[in-house]
Amino acid sequence: MSESQCDIGFIGAGVMGKNLILNLADNGYRVCAFDLDHNRLNALLEQDKKECGGLPARVETCNSYTELLAKVKAPHLIILSVPAGAPVDDVCSKLMDAGLKADDIVVDTGNSLWTDSVERAKRYEGKLIFFTTAVSGGEVGARFGPSLMPSGDRYAWSRIEPVWHAIAAKVDKASGQPIERFEPGSPVREGEPCAAYIGPIGSGHYVKMVHNGIEYADMQMICEAYHVMRTALGMAPEEIAEVFREWNRGPLNSYLINISAEVLSTLDSVTEQPLVDVILDRAGQKGTGLWTAMSSLEVGCPAPSIAEAVYARSLSTRKVLRTRAAQKLQGPELTQVAAEQREEVIAQLHDALYCAKICVYAQGFDLMKLAAREQGWQLNFSEIARIWRAGCIIRAVFLQSISDAYDRDPKLSNLLLDDFFTQQIADHQANWRQAVASATLNGIPVPALSSALNYYDAFRTVSLPANLLQGQRDYFGAHTFARVDQPEQRKYHVQWSEPGRPMVEI
The missing domain is CATH 1.20.5.320 (6-Phosphogluconate Dehydrogenase, domain 3)
Structure with missing residues (x-):
């Protein structure tokens, strides 16, 4: 690599950090990386060497914070990919000790709690410019194009904007569909970038938090549809995968539906049984869904489907207790659906998932709207929907309709009041109600699908009890x-x- 100084300093070469660094390198940025774990730095260099194919290295590493600052152009742009919480403050403290200046920018890309970011910006004012960017898309998104939700100082954004626009996921302007290419060294440069300035410090991580809350609910509802097909219809995983592939050709087209089909199609390499049948039904969580549910309670904004998705994961962890309860607690006798009725039930589940999905997004966007009012943020909801169309976990064709709704009315009170979505639920709610009723009569839990229906019915009721x-x-x-x-x-x-x-x- 040339002896000239690097464009960007990067701290943290774990899974997300390493992939973001390589993404930056693909887009022509010279990066100097530092990590306390030298094995991670070696793995990064090895990956860069492998991808370069004999060309000069695009990334270099260093052994200290002082060396990092010496190798990066001033004023410095330092990106952090470290665990949320104390590690962020520890790194900032060490950077200041190493000579960081007041006009240097430090960007936190971890899953930090938004209020922590607000406090950090105040704490470091006059010592450094603390900026945040929430990143969605997992390791593949980080490598080939994530959805980015930056927030903080406007001057900092003017310096970071071209970098984020370069590495972000892209969508076709006309169709709204993702433009994807998973080839190292050949980044997608055409299309609209899925990165947009969200607002003051903390707002980007708040929006990402709500994104993750929606993600929890979306995943849970897909799992509930799977559970009904598996239990009431007696369908094998591969058969359900084929249903999901069919759904993915219509309004439910999304990353989550696509990967659900792939998971259900995969066989266990040890037993040759469907992989899903050897995975323990105990779901983990990292807290962002919980944060969303807690925030909805604090703000006073109903988000029951997101909360139910969090509760569903919590209940799944009570495996021993559930096993005991299954032997003692009685439920209704399961009525297997006749083969000739299968397509009808599948259609009901499709519409239930579609209508509930609309309600979950309505809950999420309503929460962002009320939080923005409370914090004095000016959020652009059409733009938020647009940057979620590619790169992030909840990316879906459905988001184009949400963006269009807020383009029609930027002050839209609730997504359910948009004419398009009003009509969509009117056209499909009969199947939604039948799906929830049938699952309930059969004793199959559908907490997210049913809570979304209850939300819809409560929302449209003039006089509540x-x-x-x-x-x-x-x-x-x-x-x-x-x-x-x-x-x-x-x-x-x-x-x-x-x-x-x-x-x-x-």
Whole structure:
């Protein structure tokens, strides 16, 4: 490699870091990498050598933070791919000790909690420019084009923008479909980049957090459809995979449907049985879905399907207890679907998944909208939908319709109120209701599909039973209530313990 200084310093050469570094190198950036684990740096250099095929190395490494700063052009652009939490602060502290200046930029690309990013920006003000970029797409996305959600200082964004636009996933402007090429050294340069400035510090990681919450729900609903086909229809994994492949040709076209079909088609190399049958039904989670559910409670925005997806993973971990319960607790007798009815049930599941998916996105975008109002962010929801069309885990053809909805009305109150989505649910909800009802009658749990239906029905109900709930609260706690025949800001309390129960205005 040339002795001239590198364009970018990169700290953290784990799975995501290594692939982002190679992506940067593909796009012509000279990168100097540092990691406390020298084995990772050796693996990075070996991978770069292998991909270069005899051409000069595109990446170099160093042995200290001081050496990293010496090898990178000033003002420095340093990208971090380290675990969230204390490691981020540890690296920032060591960089400052090594001579980092106030106009140097440090970009956190880990899965940090958004509030931590806000605090860091305040803490390091005047010492460095702390910027964040949430990255979605896993290791393949990092290598060949992720979806990027940057937020922070506007000046920092002006310096980072061309870098992120270069390495981000791309979509065809006319069709909205991903432009994908998985060839080292041959990056996709055409199309619209899936990277856009989200807003002030923290907003990018908040948007990514909601992305992951939607991801949890989307995955859970696909699993519920699989469970019904496996249990009530008696279908083999490969048969369900074929159904998913068919669904992937229509409005449910998505990365998650595609990989679900691939998982179901895969055989275990040891037993030659379907791989899905030898995988323990105990799901893990890294916390971002939980953060989304918690934030929805804090903001006061209903996101029940996301919460149910988190609960479903939690319940899956209670394997021993579930096994005991299966031997003791009774449910309905399972009614196997006749062969001639299979296609009808599959169509019902398709529409249930489609309608529930609309509701999950409505919940996610509503949460971002309320959080933005609370934090003073100006989020562009059409743009957020566009940068999710490729590179990220929830990438789907469906996102183009969401982007179009917010283009039609940037102030759209809720996705369900867009005419296109209103009509889509009107056309498909009968099958959705039948799918949920049939699963329930057969004792097959569909928590995400059913919670989405309950969300939809509650959302369209003018008078909810919260009037009785308010009466209950006033009875035991004197919490007051508003009247339907008076301005809402006027509050009343009933003297429940007195004869005649007089009402007083509070």
